[in-house]
Amino acid sequence: MKQIQPGIFSQNGMIYTKAGSDRSVYGENFVEKDGQKYRRWNANRSKAGAAVKNGIELNIDTDSEILYLGAASGTTVSHFSDILQEGFVYGVEYSDTVIRDLVEVAEQRENIAPILGDGRKPEEYGDLIDGKVDVVFQDISQRDQPEIFLKNIERFLKEDGVGLLAVKARSISSSKHKEEIFEEVREKIKEKMEIIDETELDPYEKEHLFLKLKKK
Numbered sequence: 375m376k377q378i379q380p381g382i383f384s385q386n387g388m389i390y391t392k393a394g395s396d397r398s399v400y401g402e403n404f405v406e407k408d409g410q411k412y413r414r415w416n417a418n419r420s421k422a423g424a425a426v427k428n429g430i431e432l433n434i435d436t437d438s439e440i441l442y443l444g445a446a447s448g449t450t451v452s453h454f455s456d457i458l459q460e461g462f463v464y465g466v467e468y469s470d471t472v473i474r475d476l477v478e479v480a481e482q483r484e485n486i487a488p489i490l491g492d493g494r495k496p497e498e499y500g501d502l503i504d505g506k507v508d509v510v511f512q513d514i515s516q517r518d519q520p521e522i523f524l525k526n527i528e529r530f531l532k533e534d535g536v537g538l539l540a541v542k543a544r545s546i547s548s549s550k551h552k553e554e555i556f557e558e559v560r561e562k563i564k565e566k567m568e569i570i571d572e573t574e575l576d577p578y579e580k581e582h583l584f585l586k587l588k589k590k
């Protein structure tokens with residue numbers, strides 16, 4: 375098992391995090407190595423996992439605080455929770471059915487706060503977040519996802535923090551070519567932020583762009 379980023383490991387072409395709980399979250403396998411249990415991080419099920427496989431350094435440290443928009447049932451949040459041995463993740467999700475699974479995941483761990491909220495209305499959950507965070511991550515598949523992202527960056531990201539944005543081309547337009555959509559997103563985001571790295575998420579996710587950003 376070779377460490378490739380803080381809290382992220384690789385073996386035989388697959389990536390892993392140290393298991394923060396014995397319970398499988400989405401059917402992933404566990405492997406044991408030198409007395410340590412690791413959870414396989416399936417890049418086909420997680421855009422952050424796909425980005426890691428495609429060479430993006432997430433800049434998540436073991437003591438980072440993360441605001442995660444579009445937490446869903448906690449697939450990726452659970453791996454962030456594994457990485458964050460001394461850190462914390464706030465998971466915002468607006469579906470009251472989906473968030474039930476996230477709450478179950480959070481009950482097994484001590485560093486996840488599930489928040490039922492709409493990323494478009496940061497004022498509604500701002501009081502639940504303790505100060506500013508090191509990383510804002512967003513995966514919400516909405517037409518206005520760049521605007522939602524920037525709103526949250528402005529309010530919650532530390533000046534030297536990192537923004538991570540997964541863009542699904544088909545959520546933004548069903549007719550335009552993906553390159554045109556991605557370029558429009560880059561232009562919008564670049565009004566406030568600088569792109570420090572990017573990748574598409576093939577072969578794990580089709581027509582997805584992943585941007586790593588910092589404040590200007």
Ligand SMILES: C[S@@+](CC[C@H](N)C(=O)[O-])C[C@H]1O[C@@H](n2cnc3c(N)ncnc32)[C@H](O)[C@@H]1O
Nearest residue numbers: 420444446449450467468469492493494513514
């Ligand atoms: C593609 S899924 C996220 C998968 C998740 N990031 C993972 O890797 O485990 C998108 C999620 O964003 C949620 N969502 C969509 N719009 C939202 C909004 N405005 N605010 C908060 N959550 C939203 C959806 O309900 C859905 O659960």
